[in-house]
């Protein structure tokens with residue numbers, strides 16, 4: 462079927478949104494969107510959240526189809542947790558460069574060097590890497606997950622060195638770090654953050670734990686994306702500096718219309734998170750593809766690591 466690009470001319474957007482809603486009903490679908498998605502994609506979602514919240518939704522939904530507006534590892538996790546559902550990733554090329562910084566083969570080799578270590582795997586990783594790990598974590602629960610592990614064992618934390626460093630500091634645990642990082646968060650410099658603080662002296666600085674250690678050390682608060690929304694809503698401060706991807710501004714401004722939010726850097730954009738458009742959501746629902754699946758032998762290993770995490774944090 463030839464695909465036309467919907468929503469490009471004025472007035473078409475409302476038609477497109479109406480068609481998506483209609484198709485969603487017909488397909489008994491649920492639309493999950495990460496907080497870095499484009500504003501118009503967030504606005505048609507049934508649930509918007511961080512990686513933990515989205516995994517919980519994927520595990521619990523009774524919809525027949527999950528449309529995942531996010532990146533590949535997120536849709537893959539949804540399938541791992543709900544293999545009886547059709548999981549759609551509207552833009553199949555939307556990956557996570559950090560997840561690609563580790564392979565199952567490289568992890569197997571590292572495990573041989575550290576035979577007594579417990580492997581904690583950030584969800585920003587492939588199903589194969591999850592299957593090689595003892596337990597998963599997200600940015601929202603990494604500290605809690607590590608605290609739940611036997612204190613006499615070292616931890617091999619993959620693939621994000623910055624999140625691993627943050628968790629080591631918070632828990633005092635011995636953590637062996639993998640040398641992976643998020644291009645979007647790791648590029649924020651301490652100089653940028655200090656300059657932003659000078660420009661907005663009354664603002665509280667909240668950052669994502671994927672930022673470099675020196676940036677995290679400078680922050681007033683360190684949270685997952687959903688954690689930042691909650692913090693901004695509940696904190697009486699009127700101004701906030703934001704150290705994470707720009708997509709979060711849409712919900713921050715929607716949910717806290719009387720507060721001001723400033724990004725600490727104008728380079729805070731994840732191109733993969735911006736690759737999903739309303740047009741692609743429409744075609745995914747219409748054609749029921751691209752579907753994300755995982756071979757059953759790998760899924761079995763990955764689901765064990767994900768379910769262990771969910772048992773700790775709900």
Ligand code: 13P
Pocket residue numbers: 496510511512513585599600601643669671684685686687
């Ligand atoms: P959150 O789980 O905090 O939403 O983070 C996901 C992510 O990819 C951050 O770059």
Ligand code: SF4
Pocket residue numbers: 532556557558559560585643644645646671706731733734
């Ligand atoms: Fe991956 Fe970073 Fe994009 Fe998150 S923001 S999906 S960690 S590249």
